[in-house]
Amino acid sequence: MEWISVDKELPMATGNVLVFVNDIISSWQEIVNAYICPEYGNIIWETIEGEDYTPIITDWMPLPDPPSK
Numbered sequence: 001m002e003w004i005s006v007d008k009e010l011p012m013a014t015g016n017v018l019v020f021v022n023d024i025i026s027s028w029q030e031i032v033n034a035y036i037c038p039e040y041g042n043i044i045w046e047t048i049e050g051e052d053y054t055p056i057i058t059d060w061m062p063l064p065d066p067p068s069k
Contacts, residue, residue: 001061003060005059011034013034016032017034020059033048
């Protein structure tokens, strides 16, 4: 899978995604929820616990499929 710039494309459905955050001091990767607001159709980034996610996300990618057993 490839990273997708948030400037080019955003997730089309609500669900967990892997994001890349790049702020002034450091950068990291984290799983967050991309919530598509049904009323306005815009995206709201949330923590897995459902709280607003405030770091600046530069890129994202879908989570890989789980391993088959």
